[in-house]
Amino acid sequence: DAGVTQTPRHEVAEKGQTIILKCEPVSGHNDLFWYRQTKIQGLELLSYFRSKSLMEDGGAFKDRFKAEMLNSSFSTLKIQPTEPKDSAVYLCASSSDRLYAEQFFGPGTRLTVL
Amino acid sequence: GDSVIQMQGQVTLSENDFLFINCTYSTTGYPTLFWYVQYSGEGPQLLLQVTTANNKGSSRGFEATYDKGTTSFHLQKTSVQEIDSAVYYCAMRDDTNAYKVIFGKGTHLHVLP
DSSP states (O other): OOOOEEEOSEEEEOTTOOEEEEEEOOTTOOEEEEEEEETTTEEEEEEEEETTEEEEOOGGGTTTEEEEEEETTEEEEEESSOOGGGOEEEEEEEEOSSTTOOOEEOOOEEEEEO | OOEEEOOOSEEEEETTOOEEEOOEEEOSSOEEEEEEEEOTTSOOEEEEEEETTTOEEEETTEEEEEETTTTEEEEEESSOOGGGOEEEEEEEEETTSTTOOEEOOOEEEEEEO
16 A cells, blocks of 8 residues: 655755645545644644545644645645745645544655755 | 643663653543654654553554553663664544644654664
């Protein structure tokens, strides 16, 4: 079975650019999550979808971060405009909608904003 | 609100040393607790999971015990190996908000050969 895939693995952007990160969840999973990972803050939830519906949009990340799920097998995270403080690893995870289900993570996209 | 606390940011051990990582949690609901492990260049993956029903979990030589009285969920291994070098995250889901996983800040384990 294919796990969660994320592209690109690395992204370098200039301040002010728009970048789009992509994620394909595990086939059959109804829940999809986007996280930001930094050494200081650890894992921070950006967005959560259940059956393609946005359930949580990450509060403090709302203004420049937008996640979409166009179909059950593809999601994007857009950051517009990027700022140097957005430099981090962005992780996508999926799970079944069973109570207390395990999350399966992709390898992440390392974003560097200059 | 709900929280998960991992105080140890970094742990350095030698091979065959005993590993103990401390994790405490706070919730008003009934939690299920997880340990995830993240190797360099990869995303986190589930190491083990414990519910309030069984209190203990084990996987790949690691063991975690859930203590409701002290609201703690520690990870231990009798004899670590260099391949165990990774970041370990304690995490919690509870029945009041079951989709949401709350992660600790992570413990970076470095095992010297």
